[in-house]
Amino acid sequence: MNKYHNSLHYLISKNTNEIPHGNKTFFDHLVGVYNILKKTNHEEDVCLAGLFHSIYGNDIFNYKTEKNRENIKNIIGKEAEELVWIFNNTPREILKETGSEKIQSILVANELDQNLLFEVYDNYYDHNDIDMFYGEFRDNKKWSYTGSGIPNSNNRKFYYKLNKKNTVDKKLFHYANEILKEKKLTKFVELSRAYAGAYVYGFMHEIHQDEGKSELNEVFTIMFYLNKKWDVTYGGETYFLDHTHNDLWKSILPKPARVVLFDGSIPHAAREVSRICTDLRMVATFKYKVTKELI
Numbered sequence: 001m002n003k004y005h006n007s008l009h010y011l012i013s014k015n016t017n018e019i020p021h022g023n024k025t026f027f028d029h030l031v032g033v034y035n036i037l038k039k040t041n042h043e044e045d046v047c048l049a050g051l052f053h054s055i056y057g058n059d060i061f062n063y064k065t066e067k068n069r070e071n072i073k074n075i076i077g078k079e080a081e082e083l084v085w086i087f088n089n090t091p092r093e094i095l096k097e098t099g100s101e102k103i104q105s106i107l108v109a110n111e112l113d114q115n116l117l118f119e120v121y122d123n124y125y126d127h128n129d130i131d132m133f134y135g136e137f138r139d140n141k142k143w144s145y146t147g148s149g150i151p152n153s154n155n156r157k158f159y160y161k162l163n164k165k166n167t168v169d170k171k172l173f174h175y176a177n178e179i180l181k182e183k184k185l186t187k188f189v190e191l192s193r194a195y196a197g198a199y200v201y202g203f204m205h206e207i208h209q210d211e212g213k214s215e216l217n218e219v220f221t222i223m224f225y226l227n228k229k230w231d232v233t234y235g236g237e238t239y240f241l242d243h244t245h246n247d248l249w250k251s252i253l254p255k256p257a258r259v260v261l262f263d264g265s266i267p268h269a270a271r272e273v274s275r276i277c278t279d280l281r282m283v284a285t286f287k288y289k290v291t292k293e294l295i
Helices: 003-013 026-039 044-051 069-076 078-089 092-098 101-114 127-140 167-182
Strands: 118-121 144-147 156-161 190-199 219-225 238-241 248-252 259-263 268-270 281-289
Touching: 003 026, 003 044, 003 069, 026 044, 026 101, 044 069, 044 078, 044 101, 069 078, 078 101, 092 101, 127 167, 127 281, 167 190, 167 219, 167 259, 167 281
Parallel strands: none
Antiparallel strands: 118 259, 144 156, 156 190, 190 281, 219 259, 219 281, 238 248, 238 268
16 A cells, blocks of 8 residues: 555544535545645655645644654655644744745645635736737737637637737736746646637627636636726626636726736636727736646
8 A cells, every 4th residue: 555545544544534624624625735736746755745734733723633753754754744844833924935845835735725716916017018018919919800619609709829929928928927936836837828818899708617627726827907998887897606606706807907816717707898898808818727637
């Protein structure tokens, strides 16, 4: 029996499957963190440390499942146990600032398993960039008219594939990479595709999940709104449904210099642009997948 299966038997023997942890059990959370690390090709000691990351209790989750370090070393090995010990005996804020690369990976996986990745950045770039992006995409891009790629879909839009060699596009790639770095996601994802989309009154946009993924932490999306101005009466919000798929969760107006980072498994769509809007509703979208092995 390998270390992973030995670990599962141990965790079940400690009744972690009966201990509440947020909206799931402690066992499910530990396995969730392990799966994220495993799917993103982290080393075995990091994955196993993720599987046991809160086993000693810490300043965030104070349930002490185990006190004897030798027991854990015998199950997952000395290197993995050392990571677990550091994770549990260093205040979380200090870990975030000074933790090793391996500890940082466990921190990110821990957060991803517990929370939907969703963040709105307002005024992310300055007026010069607003003017540059708007002018380039409104007047200079050679848009193609395309469907959504979804069978039997009525979705239509103008489409442009972003190009790193283009000076303006390159700046968007840079900003997207900066957001990934800030969220410590660079080791977890790889770029799947980057493109711009534009809509006018009469264009439909159906509710979907990016890249067809329905499981959390499979694909992440960064969306840049490119218009120079946007009035609330223009419509065109990006809206997101809750986990039931039957109720509105969030609605984001496409304001200038606004950027949204979100888990692409959240069902979402763009509302139709109002007839009083005479401009294109323009967005640049970067979609990231969590390693080839996951897809």
